[in-house]
Amino acid sequence: MAAAGSRETPVCAGDRLGTTDLYEAGEGVYVRDGFLFAGIVGLQHIEQPAGRGAKPVLGVVPRGIQPLVPKPGDxxxxxxxxxxxxxxxxxxxxxxxxxxxxxxxxxxxxxxxxxxxxxxxxxxxxxxxxxxxxxxxxxxxxxxxxxxxxxxxxxxxxxxxxxxxxxxxxxxxxxxxxxxxxxxxxxxxxxxxxxxxxxxx
Missing domain, CATH: 2.40.50.140 (Nucleic acid-binding proteins)
Structure with missing residues (x-):
């Protein structure tokens, strides 16, 4: 569940989400070369910190999936x-x-x-x-x-x-x-x- 002040964006595994100088890595996220990447398919979830000076926590949470069929060119x-x-x-x-x-x-x-x-x-x-x-x-x-x-x-x-x-x-x-x-x-x-x-x- 997204906390107040957070925003959610659909992401796929392997998507680059942000940098470690701006965000802390949360669940469903891995760090490589200073960048945060989605480790699962789901919703990007950014939780705003409670303490002053703390970085927002960026994670990915699973979500309900929608009907979709791949087609040539996708x-x-x-x-x-x-x-x-x-x-x-x-x-x-x-x-x-x-x-x-x-x-x-x-x-x-x-x-x-x-x-x-x-x-x-x-x-x-x-x-x-x-x-x-x-x-x-x-x-x-x-x-x-x-x-x-x-x-x-x-x-x-x-x-x-x-x-x-x-x-x-x-x-x-x-x-x-x-x-x-x-x-x-x-x-x-x-x-x-x-x-x-x-x-x-």
């Missing part, structure tokens, strides 16, 4: 469920900032991961089970399953956890992320923030 947020040699299977969490009331499955095929050097794509170097990915709906596949693409710079992994320590990975390039605790580098097809409109890599 940007979606998905969670990778399984990675095979030629494709990654995923569950669609939301369309834009709108959560789904029905489970839809998605498939990112090897040829849809990136726009260049398609024949050199190794699926396990791009996605891992549990990754949160921003993708575009290409077409309806079969039986409630959608073909998805990450072949643009702004599409790809937006949130992943370290295999070694279980903490959120930090992007270090277009194809790598690093564990901040162990300094282990893991390969991913990383979504480049602020890259909308760029040619797909």
């Amino acid at each position: 940007l979606v947020t998905v969670k990778i469920s399984r990675v095979a040699q030629t494709a990654a299977m995923a569950l669609v969490l939301c369309v834009g900032r709108q959560a789904l009331s029905t489970e839809f499955k998605g498939v990112i095929r090897q040829q849809d991961v990136r726009a260049t050097e398609i024949d050199r794509v190794v699926m396990y170097d791009c996605f891992r089970p549990g990754d949160i990915v921003r993708a575009e709906v290409v077409s309806l596949g079969d039986a409630r399953s959608y073909y998805l693409s990450t072949a643009k710079n702004e599409l790809g992994v937006v949130y992943a956890r370290s295999a070694a320590a279980g903490v959120p990975l930090v992007p270090t390039g277009w194809v790598t992320m690093m564990c901040p605790e162990t300094r282990t580098v893991e390969k991913r097809k990383v979504a480049r923030l602020g890259a909308a409109g760029d040619e797909g890599r």
